[in-house]
Amino acid sequence: AQSVTQPDIHITVSEGASLELRCNYSYGATPYLFWYVQSPGQGLQLLLKYFSGDTLVQGIKGFEAEFKRSQSSFNLRKPSVHWSDAAEYFCAVGPFNTDKLIFGTGTRLQVFP
Amino acid sequence: KAGVTQTPRYLIKTRGQQVTLSCSPISGHRSVSWYQQTPGQGLQFLFEYFSETQRNKGNFPGRFSGRQFSNSRSEMNVSTLELGDSALYLCASSLVDRLGNEQFFGPGTRLTVL
Numbered sequence: 172a173q174s175v176t177q178p179d180i181h182i183t184v185s186e187g188a189s190l191e192l193r194c195n196y197s198y199g200a201t202p203y204l205f206w207y208v209q210s211p212g213q214g215l216q217l218l219l220k221y222f223s224g225d226t227l228v229q230g231i232k233g234f235e236a237e238f239k240r241s242q243s244s245f246n247l248r249k250p251s252v253h254w255s256d257a258a259e260y261f262c263a264v265g266p267f268n269t270d271k272l273i274f275g276t277g278t279r280l281q282v283f284p
Numbered sequence: 285k286a287g288v289t290q291t292p293r294y295l296i297k298t299r300g301q302q303v304t305l306s307c308s309p310i311s312g313h314r315s316v317s318w319y320q321q322t323p324g325q326g327l328q329f330l331f332e333y334f335s336e337t338q339r340n341k342g343n344f345p346g347r348f349s350g351r352q353f354s355n356s357r358s359e360m361n362v363s364t365l366e367l368g369d370s371a372l373y374l375c376a377s378s379l380v381d382r383l384g385n386e387q388f389f390g391p392g393t394r395l396t397v398l
Contacts, residue, residue: 190350207389214288214389247373255347261327270317270378274327 173198179273180187181271185283186254192247192278193194194262204245205263205272215261232256257282286310288390290375294363296396302363305393309356309377316358317387318320318350321375323373333358362395 184190196202202221207215217270219230226238236247245262259279265272289308297303308314317340318330329342333352350360356377361370372394376387 212391214391215376216389217386220386231366263327269340270315270332270376271329272317272319272327272387273329274319276326 173264173273175198175262175273177262177278179228179278180276181279181281183281183283184252185212189273190247190249190252190256190280192260192262192276192280194245195242195243195245196245196262196264196269198264198273200266202245202264203266204216205265206230206245206247207261207263207274208232208258209261212227218260220261229269247277252271252280252282256280287344287376288375290373290389290393292393293391294394294396296398297365298398299367301365301367302361303365304359304361304394305373305375307358307375307377307390309358309375310388312370313377313379314356314387315378316352316356317376317378318358318360319359319374319375319376320344322370325378327374330360344366365397368396371395 174197204218206218209215218234219228221228228236234249254274259277261277262270262275291306315334321327332340335394336352347363352358365370372392376389378387
């Protein structure tokens, strides 16, 4: 079955600390992978995406993610977290050229000053 | 360029009623998808429309339906509302080209069923 697992429901970090949000997927075909961020009361904003090529992907707001096929993972990282990064983060997987995404359950990030 | 717009932003209905939500995609985008977001089930795909045709459908009962117009605007309808239909309904649009889809989400419509 196709699925996305985000094992961490809630993560708390101090401002300036590094961050890694985990994402594991199960998908039969070549996956098209995404990370989205959602602030309270808002829709989803795309941080980055991966389909092929370089397995280290750079996104907006200083985020990056690394695709590891052998581990079926697509972890999101940021070297130094800002208070404005506090939000909920969703990993998603889908087929190429359709919009039918499967989302993980999300990780809520809290940032302390 | 304007983003994806959804109307209304908030809606309160009672059980048994029906509701229609509207989504206007980004100009030039031909694909529109709908997702339901609830605390219990998370984000779940409802359906995708491309060029006025439903291209994909999620695992939702027939009470959930949608359509897309020639200008790519889309509506979704939920009939015979149940308490469990209370959710944030998100619409997303994408260009659909050879580079793969990047979906842009609207702010959502918050539906409360009493």
